[in-house]
Amino acid sequence: MKNAYPKIAGIIFSASLFLVSCTKDEFQPSNEDSLTPFTSKMPLPIATMSSEAPPTLTRRLPEKSMFHDVPFNLASIVEPSKCTLTPLDDVIAASVSSNLDSIGLDWYDLYAEMNFYSTIIDDSEQYFGADGEDTQKVKNITRSLERFWFMPHEIEVRGQHKSTLEDYDKIVDILMFWYELPAQDANAFAYYFTNFVNKESTFLTETPLIAADGFAIALDGLFGQNDLIVIGDGIVDLLEQTGIRRGVIWNGIMAHEWAHQIQFNNQDKWYPNGAADNAPEATRTTELEADFFTGYYVTHKKGGTQNWRRTQQFLELFFNIGDCSFTSDGHHGTPLQRMEAARKGYLLARNMQRKGLVLNANQVHKRFLNKLDKILGEEPLRDIPSTDEEIEDEFQLDVQPDALQ
Numbered sequence: 001m002k003n004a005y006p007k008i009a010g011i012i013f014s015a016s017l018f019l020v021s022c023t024k025d026e027f028q029p030s031n032e033d034s035l036t037p038f039t040s041k042m043p044l045p046i047a048t049m050s051s052e053a054p055p056t057l058t059r060r061l062p063e064k065s066m067f068h069d070v071p072f073n074l075a076s077i078v079e080p081s082k083c084t085l086t087p088l089d090d091v092i093a094a095s096v097s098s099n100l101d102s103i104g105l106d107w108y109d110l111y112a113e114m115n116f117y118s119t120i121i122d123d124s125e126q127y128f129g130a131d132g133e134d135t136q137k138v139k140n141i142t143r144s145l146e147r148f149w150f151m152p153h154e155i156e157v158r159g160q161h162k163s164t165l166e167d168y169d170k171i172v173d174i175l176m177f178w179y180e181l182p183a184q185d186a187n188a189f190a191y192y193f194t195n196f197v198n199k200e201s202t203f204l205t206e207t208p209l210i211a212a213d214g215f216a217i218a219l220d221g222l223f224g225q226n227d228l229i230v231i232g233d234g235i236v237d238l239l240e241q242t243g244i245r246r247g248v249i250w251n252g253i254m255a256h257e258w259a260h261q262i263q264f265n266n267q268d269k270w271y272p273n274g275a276a277d278n279a280p281e282a283t284r285t286t287e288l289e290a291d292f293f294t295g296y297y298v299t300h301k302k303g304g305t306q307n308w309r310r311t312q313q314f315l316e317l318f319f320n321i322g323d324c325s326f327t328s329d330g331h332h333g334t335p336l337q338r339m340e341a342a343r344k345g346y347l348l349a350r351n352m353q354r355k356g357l358v359l360n361a362n363q364v365h366k367r368f369l370n371k372l373d374k375i376l377g378e379e380p381l382r383d384i385p386s387t388d389e390e391i392e393d394e395f396q397l398d399v400q401p402d403a404l405q
Contacts, residue, residue: 057113058180061120061217067260067286068215083324083334087242095207095238104203111165111204116213117178118170119160119230121223128159128250130233137250138231141304145258148303149361155261156225157254160232162211165204168194208234214253216260227264229257242320248313251304252294259293260286262361270365280325287332288341288375291318292368293361295345301353311346318342341375344368 128134138157146152164170168190175186198205212234219225231253239249263270263286274282298304298314306314322335332338348367352359359367 057117057178059178061219061222065218065220065264067217067257067263067290068213083322083336086320086322086335088239088320091238091241092209095209099203099206101201101203103197103201104207107197107201107204108209111210114171114174114178115160115162115164115210115232118164118174119158119213120217120219120225120228121173121177122158126158128231128233129236130161130163134236134246134250137247138254141251141254144303145255145297148297148300149258149262151258151261155227155229155258157229157231160211160213160230160234162205162208162233165210166194166198208232208237210234212238214257216257216264218261218264227261229254229261231257239317239320242316244313244317244320245310248306248310249317251298251306252314252317255294255297255304256290258297259290262293263289266361266365269362284333284337285372288337288372289365289368291333291338291341292345292348292371292375293364294318295342295347296349296359296364297345299346299349300358302358303349315339315342315346337375341368344371344375 126135128138138159142155142157146154171190171193172183172186175181175189176183179186181189204210211232213230213232214235216227216229218227220227231250235253236246236249240246271282271286295314296303298306299311316339318341319335319339321332322338323332324334333341345364345368348359348364
């Protein structure tokens with residue numbers, strides 16, 4: 001896992017330079033150094049604290065354990081292509097430029113890192129949405145995903161909230177567990193954060209980016225935890241501002257992260273030598289596959305059962321979270337590629353349910369590989385077919401499902 005949290009140090013205030021890029025997601029880290037998360041150097045906040053060197057993150061997460069899908073990075077150079085900025089980029093730029101202050105700029109890295117790691121050991125009762133308004137929705141989607149992919153009680157879904165970084169006791173717990181600070185120092189930092197930093201910086205207490213993570217992690221019992229999916233209030237709120245319905249957002253993001261857990265379960269079989277011979281292409285392949293799986297699930301009558309109107313918004317969701325970081329190890333695919341991968345999954349579901357079939361994960365995986373070249377192609381995105389004949393023509397079945405097992 002490389003730098004498994006958002007970085008925003010060096011932000012340029014010009015909103016036009018902001019891009020959204022899921023650049024911190026790796027399927028196969030290339031070396032030991034890549035497993036070390038960015039280590040925040042915390043300046044000593046008050047004179048009474050220890051004069052020792054600033055603490056650094058000491059605990060580590062396992063290799064090949066994570067897909068981290070929505071960190072935000074500044075990108076000033078975009079390779080010429082059909083890639084483009086999206087409505088989500090505009091929403092994020094407006095959010096940042098509205099109240100970014102110097103204190104927020106100084107402390108954002110550490111706050112984002114702490115909130116990221118806090119979710120991994122959070123054993124409190126989970127809720128979703130800042131006020132719990134999405135809790136029942138998430139429970140319903142979780143049960144549906146468990147049934148559809150035959151994965152009961154395998155994955156725990158957790159929420160991420162801005163309020164964590166305003167909770168004195170939670171900050172102490174984070175600093176003592178992850179940074180292994182003595183209780184005295186952890187309490188001193190928590191006091192400084194809650195009584196000085198949070199009061200002086202409106203950005204840190206208000207920005208949705210502090211709680212905008214979306215990731216899947218296979219802990220395999222580490223810290224006594226099940227495999228996890230974490231989704232922050234912030235990413236849902238930001239995407240909602242682009243005009244996408246909240247229920248569509250939850251369905252799409254949860255199904256995407258669930259697909260990553262399926263990939264973890266099948267990694268040795270599906271990608272024994274990696275998804276590609278270079279990191280950007282490997283990450284793009286696995287991310288587009290998760291989009292494809294999501295399109296299949298949310299459309300199928302035994303899955304998310306989304307109608308055409310919601311499917312249109314679902315495709316817009318994946319267009320919004322594409323990125324143009326072509327040479328980044330965490331490149332997820334361009335907006336058009338992500339939208340097309342989801343669209344192909346949608347068409348597969350329409351075709352299968354018309355034939356009365358439900359494919360298993362291995363069958364869906366093989367169908368994705370058959371369509372990958374077309375997903376990456378240069379042809380303009382076409383409209384969704386509406387008739388059975390158009391769907392059959394778009395997604396012809398050259399072999400029977402059983403032959404793909």
